[in-house]
Amino acid sequence: MKRDLDKRQREASFSDDMLSIEAGCTSKRPCRRSTSESRVYKAICIFCNKDRFLKGSKSREKLTQDVQLRADKTLRECAIQKGDEKIIGITSRDIVAAEAHYHLSCYKKYTKLKTKGKDNEKGGDESYQVIEREAFVDLFKYICTKIIPNKEIVSMVSLMTRLESFMLSNNKLLSESTKKHIHRKLENELGDSVKVCSDDKGKLLVIPGSLSLQEVVLENQAIHKELTVWKTKMSTVTTIVDQAYSQIRSVIKQDMLPTPWPYHPSDAASYYNVPHLLERFLVGLLTGDPGGKCYSDRINTLIQSLSQDMIYAVTCGKHKPPKHMLLP
Numbered sequence: 001m002k003r004d005l006d007k008r009q010r011e012a013s014f015s016d017d018m019l020s021i022e023a024g025c026t027s028k029r030p031c032r033r034s035t036s037e038s039r040v041y042k043a044i045c046i047f048c049n050k051d052r053f054l055k056g057s058k059s060r061e062k063l064t065q066d067v068q069l070r071a072d073k074t075l076r077e078c079a080i081q082k083g084d085e086k087i088i089g090i091t092s093r094d095i096v097a098a099e100a101h102y103h104l105s106c107y108k109k110y111t112k113l114k115t116k117g118k119d120n121e122k123g124g125d126e127s128y129q130v131i132e133r134e135a136f137v138d139l140f141k142y143i144c145t146k147i148i149p150n151k152e153i154v155s156m157v158s159l160m161t162r163l164e165s166f167m168l169s170n171n172k173l174l175s176e177s178t179k180k181h182i183h184r185k186l187e188n189e190l191g192d193s194v195k196v197c198s199d200d201k202g203k204l205l206v207i208p209g210s211l212s213l214q215e216v217v218l219e220n221q222a223i224h225k226e227l228t229v230w231k232t233k234m235s236t237v238t239t240i241v242d243q244a245y246s247q248i249r250s251v252i253k254q255d256m257l258p259t260p261w262p263y264h265p266s267d268a269a270s271y272y273n274v275p276h277l278l279e280r281f282l283v284g285l286l287t288g289d290p291g292g293k294c295y296s297d298r299i300n301t302l303i304q305s306l307s308q309d310m311i312y313a314v315t316c317g318k319h320k321p322p323k324h325m326l327l328p
Contacts, residue, residue: 040099046090047106063101071107072096078111128172135166140189148193148208151215156183156196156204244281249314251275256311256319274307282306 043063045052052061066072072095079087090100139162147154160182164174183196183204195207255275282303284290308321
């Protein structure tokens, strides 16, 4: 009996082992995950990982797929600046090929640090900002003490030049952003004390707010009258100059006869005499006193030299003064 009982127990355990082996052979192996799913990121914002609603509405903000390589570079640089391990890991792959998605608002907020960093590289560092503030304080002081009290109209270019000179004296270059926003800084600091407008060529002018329309009109009339007087004087002066050159030219042509040939050099001193009108003109031109009789040797040399050149030119070389005797 005992032998039969042990035999039945062994048979029962053997049948159980066989069933477990068969069950293990017939069960399905877990299928591998599709490789296509791991090649791209899920269509969810890589920054917030959730849906985002537009401000002031109940509609969801649309996801934007990254299709620009420069966005990949910008995100990587921002992540490195912030030390963001999550985004560094995401950008370790080509996010354009991985079809990364994000909300535009999240992208702008995340890359705002990058924009500030660029401004700092251009001169927005701490030392630059300190010197820039000092430069603007100097400029505002100049405007309040010189331009506004004297009611002067100055160009924006001149103010920019003054600002650049102050910066250069402190070994700093004026950044492009500062040049671009100087108009806004003047309006914010000085308010209605100054007005900025464009001239006929599009150049900006800074006008003191204390300058009234009546003063501008009166100054314009005074300048117009002065211009009219100068035009009259210029016409009178032109007439005098025309009469002077006509008289001197006729005297030269009348008195300076053609030089005979052959001409002996010993006769040069006795043959050449400067016409009186020409000499008076040159004395007045060189000394300011046409009636003066006593003048230096230098003036005398200049009168002799210039008069000979003028006589030779007016007579077209027919009359040869001593200095032109050897010319053909």
